[in-house]
Amino acid sequence: TQICHQISVNVQLPPEKGGLAGKALYIDTEGTFRTERIRAMASALGLDPKEALSNIMSIRAINTDHQIAIVEELQDLIAKDDRIKLVVVDSVTSHFRAEYSGRENLAARQQKLNRHLHQLVRLAEIYDLAVVV
Secondary structure, three states, X not given: OHHHHHHHHHOOOOHHHOOOOOEEEEEEOOXXXXXXXXXXXXXXXXXXXXXXXXXXXXXXXXXXXXXXXXXXXXXXXXXXXXXXXXXXXXXXXXXXXXXXXXXXXXXXXXXXXXXXXXXXHHHHHHHOOEEEO
């Protein structure tokens, strides 16, 4: 989670400082996204904390179906804003493990997770952005 927070800030840095002068989309599945950490990390890098937060769209996913639906809708958001350079899913497997527990659900879980991961890969390839899970 700390790495996900840090790269969501770092992507905003100008290229000469190792960033992409971009924005991040942060899908939070566990309720661990912390604005105070973003502010602190932005300040440490010399970025305006308010502006850094405004460049990160945090979306809370409440279950696997919601998580998948969010990713399906990201294509529209990304197409409208070419500054989006990073998609973070923290954590990609959390809901899948909780909702598809037990050996009898393993195949269904893996198939659904595989489709979801392929959606993310397609986003990365089509829009030339980084996806971190």
